[in-house]
Amino acid sequence: MVFDRVSVPVAVCDVYGAVQVANPAMAAECGTTPGRLQGRDVLELFRPQEATQVERIAEALRLRHRSRYQVSVRWQAPDGAQRYGELTADPVSDTVEDTPALLVMLRVLAEREAHEQRPPQVAPIEARILALLASGTTTAQAARDTDLTVDGVNYHLRRLSSRWNAANRTELVARAYALGVLAPGVWPPTPASWEGPE
Known part of the structure; x- marks a missing residue:
């Protein structure tokens, strides 16, 4: 019941x-x-x-x-x-x-309809960080690959978590795929080909 x-x-x-x-x-x-x-x-x-x-x-x-x-x-x-x-x-x-x-x-x-008319507000650097996370990259490696500091990577992840109300990094990656930020069916993970904000 x-x-x-x-x-x-x-x-x-x-x-x-x-x-x-x-x-x-x-x-x-x-x-x-x-x-x-x-x-x-x-x-x-x-x-x-x-x-x-x-x-x-x-x-x-x-x-x-x-x-x-x-x-x-x-x-x-x-x-x-x-x-x-x-x-x-x-x-x-x-x-x-x-x-x-x-x-x-x-x-x-x-x-x-909402997905196509209002793409998620994700900067190219955020999409790149999400792709690196989806491939299993550590925060330190993501920092090296994006020329950011570890704190810089964590800053972007905190902003995304807050914006998407995501509880953890696994949920962030899942949402990135669900929202079309990451290209489905591609390895290694890559950002989808849409234009986000700079």
Whole structure:
């Protein structure tokens, strides 16, 4: 009962991503009812922006890692708008030995119209720092690669975190992909080809 009253779109999936149960908010994002989502693949409903994110999660689950995983996704809303957001998956089970289920939550970040008309306010140096972070670069290495000090890199990251209300660097990178700041499906990560403010 409590599950159905949660306003955040939530589903419980098996380890392969098949929906076992979904709340009405999750079903509403797909334009259907909770019962009709049962058995559907969550990554077909909400398409990943970057395939490598899913591959890393699958490998971590195979190794029985119990971390929280985030995937930048896009999907078509019932009204036809293209939406962007993040799926967060938390492995849950009664014991460590049990094969975990995945508690999946969806956060809607933007719709295509707003996404295209008002690009995120990210300076080229901020986009470069985000690309370096996405590739696993340390703050010290990012400082060397951008000719900034470590404090300078941290300053830009704090500004972005504040602007996007991001809790950590992982969320910053996920949002950068979801908002189109970083080009999807490209390695090493690179800023997308749009003009931001100087």
